[in-house]
Amino acid sequence: MSMSxxxxxxxxxxxxxxxxxxxxxxxxxxxxxAVVGPNGSGKTTLLRIAAMxxxxxxxxxxxxxxxxxxxxxLSLMRRxxxxxxxxxxxxxxxxxxxxxxxxxxxxxKHEVALRVDEAIATGxxxxxxxxxxxxxxxxxxxxxxxxxxYALKPEAxxxxxxxxxxxxxxxxxxxxxxxxxxxxxxxxxxxVTHNIFQARRIAxxxxxxxxGRVVESGGAPEFFASPQNGLTRRFLSGEMAY
Amino acid sequence: MNTIINGLAKAISLILSFDRELYAxxxxxxxxxxLAVVIASxxxxxxxxxxxxxxxxxxxxxxxxLNTFMGLPPVVxxxxxxLFLSRSGPLGFMGLLYSPSAMVIAQAVIAMPIVxxxxxxxxxSVDARVRETALTLGATPMMAEWRMLSEARLSVFSAVIxxxxxxxxxxxxxxxxxGNIAGYxxxxxxxxxxxTGKGSFELxxxxxxxxxxxxxxxxxxxxxxxGRGMTV
Amino acid sequence: MKLTVRLMLITLTAAxxxxxxxxxxTRVVLASTTSTxxxxxFDVLLPAYYNWTKMKDVKIDVVAVGTGKAIEVARxxxxxxxxxHDREKEDAFIKDGYGKDRHDVMYNDFVVxxxxxDPAMAKAATDAVDAFKRLxxxxxxxxxxxxxxxxxxxxxxxxxxxxxxxxxxxSYLSVGQGMEATLRITDEKGAxxxxxxxxxxVLKDSLKSxxxxxxxxxxxxxQYGVMAVNPAKFPHAHYDVAKDxxxxxxxxxxxxxxxxxxxxxxxxxxxxxxx
Numbered sequence: 001m002s003m004s005x006x007x008x009x010x011x012x013x014x015x016x017x018x019x020x021x022x023x024x025x026x027x028x029x030x031x032x033x034a035v036v037g038p039n040g041s042g043k044t045t046l047l048r049i050a051a052m053x054x055x056x057x058x059x060x061x062x063x064x065x066x067x068x069x070x071x072x073x074l075s076l077m078r079r080x081x082x083x084x085x086x087x088x089x090x091x092x093x094x095x096x097x098x099x100x101x102x103x104x105x106x107x108x109k110h111e112v113a114l115r116v117d118e119a120i121a122t123g124x125x126x127x128x129x130x131x132x133x134x135x136x137x138x139x140x141x142x143x144x145x146x147x148x149x150y151a152l153k154p155e156a157x158x159x160x161x162x163x164x165x166x167x168x169x170x171x172x173x174x175x176x177x178x179x180x181x182x183x184x185x186x187x188x189x190x191x192v193t194h195n196i197f198q199a200r201r202i203a204x205x206x207x208x209x210x211x212g213r214v215v216e217s218g219g220a221p222e223f224f225a226s227p228q229n230g231l232t233r234r235f236l237s238g239e240m241a242y
Numbered sequence: 243m244n245t246i247i248n249g250l251a252k253a254i255s256l257i258l259s260f261d262r263e264l265y266a267x268x269x270x271x272x273x274x275x276x277l278a279v280v281i282a283s284x285x286x287x288x289x290x291x292x293x294x295x296x297x298x299x300x301x302x303x304x305x306x307x308l309n310t311f312m313g314l315p316p317v318v319x320x321x322x323x324x325l326f327l328s329r330s331g332p333l334g335f336m337g338l339l340y341s342p343s344a345m346v347i348a349q350a351v352i353a354m355p356i357v358x359x360x361x362x363x364x365x366x367s368v369d370a371r372v373r374e375t376a377l378t379l380g381a382t383p384m385m386a387e388w389r390m391l392s393e394a395r396l397s398v399f400s401a402v403i404x405x406x407x408x409x410x411x412x413x414x415x416x417x418x419x420x421g422n423i424a425g426y427x428x429x430x431x432x433x434x435x436x437x438t439g440k441g442s443f444e445l446x447x448x449x450x451x452x453x454x455x456x457x458x459x460x461x462x463x464x465x466x467x468x469g470r471g472m473t474v
Numbered sequence: 475m476k477l478t479v480r481l482m483l484i485t486l487t488a489a490x491x492x493x494x495x496x497x498x499x500t501r502v503v504l505a506s507t508t509s510t511x512x513x514x515x516f517d518v519l520l521p522a523y524y525n526w527t528k529m530k531d532v533k534i535d536v537v538a539v540g541t542g543k544a545i546e547v548a549r550x551x552x553x554x555x556x557x558x559h560d561r562e563k564e565d566a567f568i569k570d571g572y573g574k575d576r577h578d579v580m581y582n583d584f585v586v587x588x589x590x591x592d593p594a595m596a597k598a599a600t601d602a603v604d605a606f607k608r609l610x611x612x613x614x615x616x617x618x619x620x621x622x623x624x625x626x627x628x629x630x631x632x633x634x635x636x637x638x639x640x641x642x643x644x645s646y647l648s649v650g651q652g653m654e655a656t657l658r659i660t661d662e663k664g665a666x667x668x669x670x671x672x673x674x675x676v677l678k679d680s681l682k683s684x685x686x687x688x689x690x691x692x693x694x695x696x697q698y699g700v701m702a703v704n705p706a707k708f709p710h711a712h713y714d715v716a717k718d719x720x721x722x723x724x725x726x727x728x729x730x731x732x733x734x735x736x737x738x739x740x741x742x743x744x745x746x747x748x749x
Contacts, residue, residue: 051378053374053377053378074380074382077377077378077380078380080378081378081379081380082378083378084371084375087375088369088371088372088374088375090372090375090389090392090393091392091393091395092392100376100379100381100389101379101380101381104376104379104380104381104382104385105380148379152379152380328550328551328552329550329551329552329708329710330550330551330552331550334551335710337710339552340503340535340537340552341501421503421535421537422537422538423535423536423537424516424517424536426533426535427535439508439512439651439652439654439655439658440512440654440676440677
């Protein structure tokens with residue numbers, strides 16, 4: 001499976017305010033793309049539209065598998081997942097939360113149990129598995145949401161600030177999980193991050209958004225070593241207050 | 243004071259000796275209200291959930307109506323059902339008046355708006371992002387709606403309990419459509435009313451004690467469900 | 475919890491269905507009055523009927539309300555047999571084609587109940603109408619059933635005969651309830667009321683502030699009549715059972731049961747008088 005996501009000329013406004021202005025990019029399979037930029041630059045909006053959770057005012061979102069286009073619909077939705085910035089967990093145990101998407105896909109009880117156990121072990125949250133998901137701390141909830149996404153073995157994963165609440169060891173564990181999604185499942189992983197260091201650590205490509213436009217994008221090493229655009233340089237040097 | 247003490251003493255002996263008449267009345271009350279609440283929930287829970295989850299023409303009016311009828315005096319519901327089920331009424335051919343079935347119908351009519359309105363309120367209070375999250379995990383729209391309802395399950399359960407409590411406590415409707423027939427449509431509340439009128443307080447007090455006890459048990463069960471948390 | 479809920483539902487539904495009575499029997503509604511039911515007469519009469527009747531699987535359901543209401547119930551076709559005590563209303567019922575096969579069944583009488591010190595001097599009345607005149611002129615409190623029952627009808631007739639408009643009475647309480655409730659309220663207030671003797675006997679021991687004051691005038695006789703709901707008006711009515719029951723209650727066996735029926739203190743409450 002090698003699914004790519006192509007967004008072209010995306011426009012989106014909220015209450016008269018332009019969030020996205022002609023944004024185009026491609027998210028390739030087996031690649032972690034970091035979307036960076038100051039607050040309000042449209043990163044979350046881009047993610048949500050690409051993940052088919054919101055409609056755009058103009059432009060297009062296209063999913064292709066190899067050469068053929070993939071039609072939007074339930075089956076495509078089940079090859080894609082999205083984790084929001086403040087994750088929403090269900091009013092049940094952590095284990096049931098992780099099992100939810102698998103059960104929805106009609107896997108057998110046995111298969112579900114296997115996948116859930118594997119995901120919990122890989123994500124290192126065994127100590128939380130029977131807990132009431134509503135009673136977790138912000139950081140614990142974020143880890144569970146990510147493990148939940150990982151368990152689905154998605155072909156495209158859109159993660160919004162996936163480690164913002166975690167301490168360094170938690171960040172390391174979750175970055176490892178995200179890289180597994182790329183490596184084991186060949187997923188097109190797109191993460192929005194505030195954390196330049198994180199982008200340096202794990203991104204293969206970087207897209208820099210500023211005020212709803214793509215200012216610069218490219219392979220991660222080049223992007224960080226020699227940014228072309230003045231705005232990019234100012235952003236990377238920390239001069240942009242955000 | 244004597245009457246009360248004597249009444250209480252006789253009541254306890256009736257309860258402990260498993261007096262046949264007493265227990266028949268108790269079980270009939272539980273059966274009628276129980277079945278009524280089941281029917282009310284089968285209609286009311288989906289109705290309340292749909293009102294909370296989907297937009298449709300007339301939704302606001304429907305919700306207002308449900309909330310209004312939640313406060314419907316049971317005796318008015320009884321009157322309406324009586325007029326329908328009477329031989330001179332539209333459903334008279336069914337011959338249901340003065341039977342336990344009529345009582346179940348009347349009590350279902352009373353309980354349904356309660357269950358529906360409280361379910362609506364419970365589901366409407368669920369974080370709207372739950373639905374979207376379910377979709378991102380691969381749920382169909384229907385599954386996502388079901389998840390919204392599941393999130394509110396404790397509140398929905400308490401809505402059902404509220405309906406049950408109301409029907410167990412009412413006397414006007416069951417009296418009118420049931421006829422308080424000995425051994426057939428005589429329930430706890432109608433017996434209390436009748437026996438008190440006759441001056442035989444023992445049976446009335448015994449039933450009063452039992453009614454309070456039933457309310458207590460129901461509440462305990464509810465707390466247990468709550469305390470167990472939400473682990474499904 | 476889903477599983478537990480399912481289990482509870484299944485158990486509940488099963489319990490409900492398993493405990494429903496067999497549908498083979500014929501249920502027949504007898505509309506009567508609360509005062510009759512509260513004497514306990516039906517608890518004796520119905521078993522005797524079941525013993526006597528040759529009809530199979532018949533169940534008589536007594537729906538006891540005020541006389542006016544009982545007749546209304548029968549008019550709507552919700553009853554098969556009527557046993558009340560208001561001759562005028564019964565005759566109207568038959569005249570309008572709703573009832574047939576009326577028989578006298580039994581009688582008891584009405585009595586005037588009031589406070590022992592009897593400020594209205596009802597005890598010394600020359601007849602029933604005179605008693606009511608005295609009640610009116612004394613200004614004493616009077617409690618009326620006010621529910622269109624046989625008792626209420628009799629009370630209204632007596633006021634009329636005494637030339638009294640109840641609106642003018644100083645203290646006239648119309649409570650809209652059955653005889654027992656009315657007697658209790660009367661007792662509570664130490665007022666006067668008109669009661670049927672049977673109900674008074676049933677409650678006598680628990681009434682602390684009122685006693686029997688006036689009785690005996692034939693005008694106070696309370697005649698009970700039984701009749702069947704006319705199948706011509708209501709084809710669904712169980713006329714065959716109604717006829718059978720009437721044959722019982724107006725026949726020698728039923729009459730004997732009525733005559734032998736006593737309350738806890740040994741009073742005979744009804745005098746059988748079927749012809």
